[in-house]
Amino acid sequence: MSDAVGGPAAPGGRETDVAAPLARWLDRHVGPHGPWRSAPLAGGNSNETHLLRGGDGRRHVLRRPPRAALSSSAHGVAREFGLLTALYPTAVPVPRPIALCEDPAVAGAPFLVMEHVADALSVTDTVPPGWAGDPGALTRAADDLVDALAALHRLDPAAVGPAGFGRPDGFLGRQPGRWYAHWEQVACRPLPAMAPLARWLTDRLPGPAPTGFLHGDFHLDNCLFDADTPRLRAVIDWELATVGDPLLDVGLLLAFWGERPGAAVAMPAVQGVSRLPGAPPREHLLERYESAVGRPVGDLAYYRVLALYKLAAIVEGAYAQFRAGALDTPYAAALEHDVPALLDEAMACAGLAAGRR
Template identity: 35%
Template sequence: MVEIGFTPTVRRQYPEGVALRSELASQALDWPTIERYLAGHRLQMDPGVAPRQLSGGLANLNFLVRINHNWMVLRRPPAGPLPPGANDMQREHRILFRLWRTFALAPRSHHFCSDAAIAGAPFLLIDYRAGLSLRGDSIQPLPATENTGHQLSNMLVETLAQLHAVDLASVGLEALGHPQGFFRRNTLGWIKRAQLIANGSLSCPAQTLAQWLTDVPDPAAGKPVLLHNDFKLDNILIDPQTLQPRAIVDWDMGTQGDALFDLATLLSYWSEPDDPSCMHRLAQMPTLQPGFANREAVANTYSALTGRGLEDLKPYRVLTMFKLAVVFQQLHRRHLLGETKDPRYADFGQLAEDLFEFTLTIANDKIL
């Protein structure tokens, strides 16, 4: 493998405000091979501009590159075995190759490469969008005021409602995914993932939840919508002045299905002051900061904006919380297998088990 920085000529200034990893901390890719491949598709990497890995994120690798005099992002999955259906670059390309035409918050995808020999895994090239990404539970560099929290709460719900209003047929995505039987298929899929990680021996809370999800009646099927499938604050790039969205990123799990799944996914990341410690340790969004609405208010606002009822929200709440716990189990497994040296991953196993416990509380009607 060849280290980043293969063109040591004049360096172009990177976009202002972009968060980059140091060259030493960036994942090494075979950039000369990538450059030759792209040139064969009329995608010329600008000389003297060293690709750099963007900071943040726990899974997919994102590199800022300059191609045909435009800033783009090369995205590929992480190293090691991938869970079924996850980190799907081809799916992301299919969505973003079309969606940008009518949904302004979708960056355009320019190219998909299925040949893993080029960059170590399939990859795609999408437009770079400048914007502030608020990662974790910190609101910096924004002021931690009531107004900031209120604006961000409203922005999240309004943006989700706008996404779910997209006419799939108008962008050629009416055949995306399999919306029929969406809840049951996802339930069985995530239970299977949990069993695979646990080698068939689920913890007691996880087993109880798996049985609950197996027994609960399927929610009533509404009109399918375009789902992001991981809708949360750090997957939205925002204008730091207006706090309005500039782009929604990370579409590798996008599909078509029940809108309540995306709403429940957002709520699964939404911590409240009275939550158990696992939801504080989760630290996925800064909703504990002043001014943020609570989960009930978020759900009610979404219902008011879209006209969708919330009668069937609970099964999706349990499913998406179960899914979240399994995801952290998957990340912890990467730590155990030595596929990542990120110290954060070491505690994800216990976090996952605590999230299963909290999800039992939701299943027992004690909390939204």
């Protein structure tokens, strides 16, 4: 397989020369810093992320749709670039957007280039070595996480832009049916919990709430922290962002934070540090969020259930690709267990009967 970003595909993160058309484009739009080299940082069903290194040592990040995209709408880099451009001057910490290419002939797909956040890392289930010996590290990281989310949710999308971003009218009411229909399109096995969860979400729909930006996949793992201190540097992976009920972000963040129901939880590495000694409880994050935005969350259970239900519907598409042989990664293989486990957690949070996978 060839890769216009990095010449021949580079398994295991190996750095390779970028293809000539992309190198010329980078020289024109990013700066004459070549020769350019590239190494993959991430893949799967999120937009692919590549680290670009110029001949002078300067580093940038390139984002492009994945080869095995779950849907075209979820991976629009022009949309992501427009949002990053709007958010960068605000209090929301995001990487600086640099350039956008919508011509697929340059690198095989549209892509964006943004700054590389130096000396930063994503935190999953292990406390970074640079934080060792600091008993308050996880609390300060959690506080930064909540403060960034609250800063996003306090923004006025009409004032910040980009224009026409999202469809906020009726957003929450559309969610149960939208994700059930999405699951029906990608389904490769029975998931009996989907129907009762859809009914529960429809019947318990909260009343009208303030609308705002939502990240769409907000959790600790989609943030970059300073390697040596628990300071949030940037929120990343904005491809699912929209305008609607921002409490859906709160639901996902808190659904994966702290103790979770069940002996074998779904995606255990996600925010795994929140279950380590010294991590603040879910209530700490909730209280800090409510204080920052100036209003109560209300029916948190509803948003936790919706977040888990939505995530299960989305990532079942990746499992279907795995079953079909189109996606062969440990992440996709683990979805055989993880998707039913997500639905089990949603059922438990909703107070519905267990064992309906």
